[in-house]
Amino acid sequence: MMELLEMEPLRLLIFLGGLIAFAALNAAYLVWLERKVAAHIQCRIGPKEVGPFGLLQPLVDGIKLMSKQLLVPNGVDPYLFKVAPLLVLVPAVMSFVVIPFGENLAARNIDLGLLMIFAFASVNVLGLLLGGWGSGNKYAVISAARAVSQNVAYEIPMLITVISLVMVTHTMNLNEIVKQQEGMFWNWYIFRLTASPLMPVAFLIFFICSLAETNRAPFDLGEAESELIAGYHTEYSGMGFGVFFMGEYANMVIGASLATVLFLGGWQSPFGIGSGWWWFLLKVYALIFCVMWVRWTYPRTTLWGLLNLSWKVLIPISLFNLLLTGATIKVVSYLFGA
Amino acid sequence: MNEPDCNPNQETFVINLGPQHPATHGVLRVKLTMDGEYIVHAEPVLGYIHRMHEKMGENRTWAQFLPNTARLDYLGALSYNHGYVQVVERAAGIEVPERAEYIRVITVELNRIASHLLWYGAFVLDLGGFTPLLYAFDDREHVLDLLESVTGARLTFCYFRFGGVYNDIDEPFITGTRAFIKRLRSRLPDYHNLVTKNIIMIKRLKEVGPISAEMCRRYGATGPVLRGSGVCYDVRKNEPYSVYPELDFDIPVYSECDSMARYMVRMDEIDQCLRIIEQALDKLPDGPVMAEKAPKIIKPPVGDYYGAVEAARGTFGIRVVSDGTNTPYRMKLRSPTFSNLSLFGEASRGMLLADALALMGSLDLVIPEIDR
Numbered sequence: 165m166m167e168l169l170e171m172e173p174l175r176l177l178i179f180l181g182g183l184i185a186f187a188a189l190n191a192a193y194l195v196w197l198e199r200k201v202a203a204h205i206q207c208r209i210g211p212k213e214v215g216p217f218g219l220l221q222p223l224v225d226g227i228k229l230m231s232k233q234l235l236v237p238n239g240v241d242p243y244l245f246k247v248a249p250l251l252v253l254v255p256a257v258m259s260f261v262v263i264p265f266g267e268n269l270a271a272r273n274i275d276l277g278l279l280m281i282f283a284f285a286s287v288n289v290l291g292l293l294l295g296g297w298g299s300g301n302k303y304a305v306i307s308a309a310r311a312v313s314q315n316v317a318y319e320i321p322m323l324i325t326v327i328s329l330v331m332v333t334h335t336m337n338l339n340e341i342v343k344q345q346e347g348m349f350w351n352w353y354i355f356r357l358t359a360s361p362l363m364p365v366a367f368l369i370f371f372i373c374s375l376a377e378t379n380r381a382p383f384d385l386g387e388a389e390s391e392l393i394a395g396y397h398t399e400y401s402g403m404g405f406g407v408f409f410m411g412e413y414a415n416m417v418i419g420a421s422l423a424t425v426l427f428l429g430g431w432q433s434p435f436g437i438g439s440g441w442w443w444f445l446l447k448v449y450a451l452i453f454c455v456m457w458v459r460w461t462y463p464r465t466t467l468w469g470l471l472n473l474s475w476k477v478l479i480p481i482s483l484f485n486l487l488l489t490g491a492t493i494k495v496v497s498y499l500f501g502a
Numbered sequence: 503m504n505e506p507d508c509n510p511n512q513e514t515f516v517i518n519l520g521p522q523h524p525a526t527h528g529v530l531r532v533k534l535t536m537d538g539e540y541i542v543h544a545e546p547v548l549g550y551i552h553r554m555h556e557k558m559g560e561n562r563t564w565a566q567f568l569p570n571t572a573r574l575d576y577l578g579a580l581s582y583n584h585g586y587v588q589v590v591e592r593a594a595g596i597e598v599p600e601r602a603e604y605i606r607v608i609t610v611e612l613n614r615i616a617s618h619l620l621w622y623g624a625f626v627l628d629l630g631g632f633t634p635l636l637y638a639f640d641d642r643e644h645v646l647d648l649l650e651s652v653t654g655a656r657l658t659f660c661y662f663r664f665g666g667v668y669n670d671i672d673e674p675f676i677t678g679t680r681a682f683i684k685r686l687r688s689r690l691p692d693y694h695n696l697v698t699k700n701i702i703m704i705k706r707l708k709e710v711g712p713i714s715a716e717m718c719r720r721y722g723a724t725g726p727v728l729r730g731s732g733v734c735y736d737v738r739k740n741e742p743y744s745v746y747p748e749l750d751f752d753i754p755v756y757s758e759c760d761s762m763a764r765y766m767v768r769m770d771e772i773d774q775c776l777r778i779i780e781q782a783l784d785k786l787p788d789g790p791v792m793a794e795k796a797p798k799i800i801k802p803p804v805g806d807y808y809g810a811v812e813a814a815r816g817t818f819g820i821r822v823v824s825d826g827t828n829t830p831y832r833m834k835l836r837s838p839t840f841s842n843l844s845l846f847g848e849a850s851r852g853m854l855l856a857d858a859l860a861l862m863g864s865l866d867l868v869i870p871e872i873d874r
Contacts, residue, residue, distance in 0.1 A: 202632070302517045389630075391856050393523065461696075467539065469706070
């Protein structure tokens with residue numbers, strides 16, 4: 165097996181297939197999970213008819229979406245309209261390339277992994293913008309404008325938080341970052357108060373920003389159904405809509421994975437023994453559960469409230485955190501010697 | 503409608519909110535002139551579900567119009583039943599037995615609770631919170647079960663008759679209602695913890711969508727909209743009818759004039775409804791539920807009659823003109839949400855789209871009642 169993986173083309177093929185399958189499977193079953201979680205929160209049962217516990221429901225939904233006609237309404241820009249869903253999904257799948265699922269389980273272990281994820285995450289918003297613009301629908305255009313201002317506003321505190329973390333880790337290699345958090349759970353960066361006293365706050369900022377980046381409630385202003393019907397995908401149906409949907413869930417997985425890698429020790433076990441990919445998945449899905457929990461509990465904010473939160477609260481706090489991290493590093497290295 | 507105060511250099515665009523739109527709860531269409539996300543001018547367009555109820559009333563006998571009254575505001579149908587039978591009874595001089603009046607009050611207040619619960623769910627849904635809707639529907643289901651057991655219907659009730667009610671209430675209904683009162687009282691704190699104290703809700707509702715008492719007066723807005731603007735006006739207290747004078751209840755009034763005030767008025771009203779029902783059940787006298795001398799064919803004497811009741815959404819007024827025959831000569835229905843919606847154009851000017859929709863949700867619109 166190991167020799168096979170050494171062969172470059174084969175390795176490429178295996179990981180490409182694996183990642184796409186992982187993204188698609190996650191998108192499908194996170195929808196199922198979301199419906200089950202929502203049902204549980206609302207004292208309902210949720211999907212139960214198709215297969216045991218409704219487990220085949222995503223399959224049936226997928227077949228339904230794929231068998232639908234690809235409807236391109238009159239008056240849309242057909243090229244932008246068709247390319248937009250892919251622009252949401254492909255960057256999300258690409259980001260999986262550098263995610264270390266386990267110690268030796270990453271498609272590519274590159275030194276600028278963190279940078280690469282953020283580079284691809286910025287492409288995501290382009291997809292929303294083009295989808296909204298290309299639809300030629302006023303609701304979709306309003307939604308696209310909202311999505312862009314939201315993404316711009318939330319990328320800044322997120323990146324500042326990440327910079328303050330990178331100051332501590334000295335590397336952008338995600339695998340290295342996980343390795344630095346080896347041992348008991350207090351070695352995770354979220355609890356490393358010696359690195360920066362505000363680490364838990366940094367995690368919170370990162371989490372809030374990733375909610376906003378992935379357009380999840382309570383920041384789902386792009387698709388605020390009571391105002392904008394379905395936002396940028398109002399005109400989409402069938403698999404065009406399905407791809408947007410897959411992209412949304414893939415982005416959610418990326419956000420949760422990144423939070424796990426940066427703050428929660430990635431594939432490291434909280435007790436120092438038995439580390440492996442299972443811990444990584446457990447943490448990721450626990451975070452995703454929290455994201456769903458938030459969605460089914462809170463009402464939606466307004467665009468103004470959202471931008472105010474970013475510019476007036478999150479950015480100042482994350483800047484202060486950056487300053488404090490720098491100061492802490494200097495003080496610690498002065499006291500204990502570099 | 504006022505013309506939009508347009509700046510020629512300002513680039514505006516028009517969007518049609520509805521007649522199919524998730525926030526308009528039916529077939530209301532609002533033509534919005536927008537400047538970015540700001541509303542320059544809003545014009546409600548009605549008529550998509552107009553069924554000529556008034557004309558129908560003039561073409562059928564007095565009793566035949568009864569089912570129509572349930573199809574105006576299908577969420578609070580019993581209040582409309584009540585308004586109509588009351589004005590006809592007054593016209594024809596029919597005495598209603600006291601037990602029947604108590605039953606009317608109990609069922610009307612139960613219906614008001616159901617209506618407010620549905621509004622609560624739908625309103626939070628407008629604001630993007632999905633879960634409270636399901637909780638509210640769970641409780642509303644209990645009310646509908648109770649009302650079904652006595653009226654036979656779950657939505658479009660036609661329970662009242664000229665001179666009383668169609669059916670006496672039984673012991674299971676009374677015990678069920680008492681159990682429901684207990685249940686809802688234990689659930690209301692949950693509602694407040696989940697929604698009222700939620701920081702996002704507070705930010706979206708407090709000081710958003712002001713409607714002054716003066717504006718309410720100009721447009722004739724009534725009900726929780728008016729009481730959220732600091733005016734204590736409730737037909738049940740100001741022009742008492744039925745057995746309301748014998749019951750002890752408060753009229754919740756909030757003077758903040760914002761969406762939060764209207765929200766709080768309705769939430770407090772649920773509490774007051776429970777008080778009313780509890781007292782009415784305690785005081786429920788024995789006796790017939792139908793006036794013995796109620797004529798089979800109603801022919802009120804020639805005259806012009808008006809009666810009003812406090813429906814879940816405001817004052818429902820009904821004016822009938824009788825020419826002494828078995829059909830009304832003229833029937834005019836004054837529905838509360840028609841007036842409440844009319845102020846939306848003025849109140850929403852200059853507001854953000856999201857806030858305007860929160861304002862619209864706080865008006866508690868039921869479209870078939872606006873169009874009639």
